[in-house]
Amino acid sequence: MNDKLPAELLALREKFTATLPERSRQVNELWSILRHQAWSDAGVHALQMLAHRLSGSCATFGYPKMGDAARALEQFIQHRREQGLDFGGIERERLQALVSQLIAALLQRGDEKLPEAWQAAGLKATPTAESATVFIVDDDQVLANLLATYLQRAGYQCESFTTPSDCLHRLAEQRADLIIMDLGFPEAPLLGIDAIQSIRELTGGQTPIMLMSARTDLAARLQALRAGAANFIHKPVDFSELLKAVQHTIDRAMPSLKVLIVDDDEMITSALEKSLQQAGMQPLVVNQPMNTLQKAAQFKPDVIMLDMHMPKVNGFELAALIRQDPTFSLMPIVFLTSDTSADLKRSVRALGISAYLTKPIEPEKLIEVLQHAHHNTRQLKRRIERVTKTEKSSLLTRSYFFDALQRQLADEQRERRMSLIYLGVDNLDKLQQLYGHAGMARLHEQFVQRIADNQASGEQWTIVADLVACAMFNSIEEKTLLSRAEQLLSAFQQHPLRADGQELSATISIGILPLEQAPGSVNAAMAAVERQYELARQHPTNSVMLQQQQVAPEGIVFDPQQDLPVDRLSLAFQPIVDIETHAANHFDVLVRYRDQHDNLIPAGRFIRLLTDADKRMELDRWVLQSAIKSLESDSLTRESGTLFVHLSEDSLKQKLFLSFIANVLRSSRIRGDKRLIIMLDAQWVSLHQEYAAFVVKALRDARCGVCLIKLALESPFTQMVSSLKPEFIKLANDIPSQLADKTLSASALEPLTQACNEAGGQLIATHVEDSATLASLWQKGIRLFQGYFIQAPGIDFSRKEAG
Template identity: 25%
Template sequence: MSFAANERPSSGSAARSGAQARAEYPPSGYWRRWCGDASPPTEALTTAPPEAEAAVAPAPKVVPTEQGEPPYRVLIVEDDRSQALFAQGVLRGAGMEAEVVPLASDTMSMLARLQPDLVLMDLHMPGMSGTELTAQIRSDVAYAHIPVVFLTGDTDPESHLEVLDSGADDYLSKPVRPRHLIAAVQNRVRRARALKQQREQEVRRHPTTGLLTRTFMLQQLTQAFPTQTVGAVHFVVIEGTSALRDHYGYAALDAVLSEAGRLIGEVSGERPAARLNDNTFVVYWPGLPPDRHMLWARQLRDTFTGRQLQIGSDTLRLRACVGYVDLAHGFSDAGAALAAAEEALRAARNDPVGIAAYRPPSEAVSEHAANLLSQLQEALKNERLELAFQPIVSVVGGDHEQYQTLVRLRDGSGQLHTAAEIVPLAERAGLVHEIDRRVMSRAIAILGEQPVGGRRARLFVPQSARSLGQEGYAHWLLDSLKKLDIAGDLLVVDVRLSEAQLHSMIVREFCQQMMAAGVRLCLSQFQSNPEADALLSQLPLSYVRLSSHYAHKIDQQAVQDEMKLLIERAHQLGLQVIGQHVEDPQTAATLWLSGIDFIQGDLVQRANQSMDFDFQHSLL
């Protein structure tokens, strides 16, 4: 095997003046680098003999196509030392980073360390052929797209076909001219980097709307906090989508929302924007001055004003609401900023103008909240959050035990604070996911401690929709259940309606992962409206827990009628309905007459730290 190591110019002054400056012509005495008294390989490849330094101009460098792009990295797999050193010298002389691995068996570990742009290898090597090594490289998804170029002195066309069939991208016949080697490597790497960048762009942006993907958008926001304190995050929700879905179908609605996303992308320009949910979008504008936050919110809302969109032969106009948060309020992480923007969006949907800004609590309240938040952070650090349990009892009787799990915080004076007090603080401070994980861990541990042969209680565990969408969270939950051999149907994940409306896509994806294990979903704080009613059929629910609105106003006939229709609709979909905040027999009786399945409240038993309710002998 040999490269054209001593190729010389034929004649002429041009050849004499320019030949030695070209990378393909090694300096005089280069052959001595392989003699027994030569310097070590690394030094030999970086230091030319004195006479060569005087006579030879520096080799031309490969200039990457993008300014600031890192040098091309090449891994040379070659058992012949002289061949490997010569190829390494040629590529380094052209401005590339080149490393040699003499044993094919060491290639995979070197790939992981070097992360090269291209692998240059010999076809015939001891222990493992080049085609076998290529197949091994291609079997690893991390290197499925890395270019592999062979150097082979084999002139048999069948061998060349075998090389390409193994997954290689190209082959060069030996002896190869150095300039041909440089050109082949350079062109392959440039093309591979361009394709890699294109693949990354495809992953980062939706092909139809051009908006960032939800995952990439959340990554961008995560990197921005807590240092980003100038600018705004705007949430945009398209109203009336449930009625559109019912009338035109899901496919038509999705096409309209994709068009809405395209319009938001047009008006947002280079500013990061993404579709967070079926009908909810987020736009992040770092550096936006405070006096322009409202103007930008109006521009986003008015994106759809006067725009006529088509569904079949029908023309329609969309209405949007916008909630936004000024980052000057200071947020520890992206989750806290998004929670504030969600709070503003909820206010916007109840505002005639359809726009609302996040309003932090008053100073007096903030002082109390800051103290409570400090105690919450300390409780998380020292594992001092407490759980309380409240029975959920069937109105027709039965001995199956099931409890609502409630989180509690005990402050320094011994006073217990409910989830209603601490969760809003946790959302603003970006602590919700940490609380959710702690509560879920404790609940799973309790389920795992139950006797296998006896009655086993079912636990309803509240979780934030954003927690369900955290990377790896679903896998962790399923793995935790599997390790303790817990039946999935003993766990019910409880999600608030307001969060499910904003993050229905996240909830749906999470449930799809849970269904095989039998884990169930409950939609809580449910109050009937077109958007909420649509979720009953869109999400794989098992339970619906009514809002306290129904228990508190159950003496009003209109509320009773609304509740009966809601229960009937849920039963038609195969869902069971829970009435909560039941505090007196009259409310319980009215709920029973309305067809409710379960009741929960102080009438049955106040929440406490024990799970000792007698389901078998309870009478309602």
């Protein structure tokens, strides 16, 4: 195998070498556009990304001089952009010199040598590799193929992708044991980090992600680690080190399910215990069924297996008792019994049982069922988290927290009398090396509980990453903020995290940012408070840092009287999730403005500047055209995706605009009716009933659907549903909270749900407080829920959940 390996890699190197003239042309062409036609921040960013790709791939393929020239250009641009500095005068001359050096290096290849690491002496398949699948994501296809070829020769199954969205689509069909992903992509300098969260949501955090980049700065590595990356490797890639990192990362991430076996027959449980141990699981046997709840509380299993017929308590009763405990309300339960009664099967499945198996059963089948039950439950928990306000620990879900923070930042009529507190465990990289994937998961569980136990009244806490939490605190007074920080540090000192039975010698650092000093976007505010945390982490004596100076605010630089700045506009998508079928085919379309610091500003912050009705209609036209283009650009969404779009009253009042909608759909590749849903405010419809009826008919003639939003429970609105027969109805935002605090009875929904059913529409619930409120809405037949999760631009919105 070794004698063939260098020849295979040499062929890929020749293929890469053949692309160098084209890469040189791309750099030269982009630089010419910047110099002679239109200087723009987007163009400079594109030049930076070209240099970024070359800095990693050139050296990897054995051209270190080219790599050095590309890296010098990338780092110069990166430094100027991060500092908010322009490229005038001598800096423009320096930039031109670096571009010229890179072009010369690409054209003058020199006498470069094949990297010694390519020789790969002793390369052979490992036990890990023989059954492992690796996905490689890099926009440089030749480099991705090189990594895939090398890993395949080591025995791994490999697939390569040029974008994170392509990888996400494949993950919906095929499980991966490891994902290797570039840190930067043309769409955004740190898109790899943004994509980590999407992949973790899709896989339930079960697939480790290894980031690679030519960037060597500590900030990039820390961002990757906090986002959830399991490892980080640098370009140029050292292949011997790559193999070690791949095997090490996969080995440490292998899941070990904890299974509680409850059966009074000791011979059966002994056999089951051995089978599960051989499969790498952690079983715990309970032969005294009355001790089940106590043992479960101590063991904290991932799955519970129950026999049906046992002394003192049968399996059906025990499952009901388990479900009554909030800790185990979503616990996957598998029945393994010799009873084949059809009536019994129906009864136990009413309790939400994951599987009903009949003895005897083959060990392989049992293992498969247990893994599937655990996987499905993780999927359900993630779906519930997407659409609810709080987690089981009473902490806010991250999506809700960011939504609430954005509302605080966007409200210019109210003083920002709140602050962000960012708390994290230091030395995450060392902890990862010491305890691995499973150990870090246990530490994180303790961390979450410590935060929940120590949150004070009025604080809103969320978990933003592994061993990192953030809170909105109702004060901007320095003395109060520092006092609260000291209380938190003291709490972790008194009750430290524990690993392998020992107290963890890890330190805690805290960064604080008063919101009155924060920029107006969530990403920028979080970056600012994280910088304070970094200062505290690096400080030799002070574990708390408080922002003292105003952060540079974002700016909306377009003139409302000039053309709409479409180059700075982008779309985001908010899923409407079907909890029952796992599907997320419906998306609320949101518009964002990207300021000069790459902060994404929500519509509420800039639409108010569009005082002219024509400008608001121009924005609506851009949103419609861009949304349809996004929908039709991907084969999956083109077949099944549905977009919900807000339009201004100015657009709805214009009959020509309704014709424009029909023309956009007619000229698109979208097939089928009601793939575009126009949202109409119920109050507006109530005030303009005759014209609203005309609008609804015109939309249906254009093959669109209608969604009434902010629908209250009063009788006039129920009658509106009966007359207009909308395809979708969004409940008013305050209804779930009224259900949660018992000021509204679930029975009050019945007239509306009945009218909705008779009209053939579907109800959508938003702003759901918790899983208990979700359950009451579920019992009323509501299956569609919209939470607080918003998918970032740059990552394809057509996301399906695996399994």
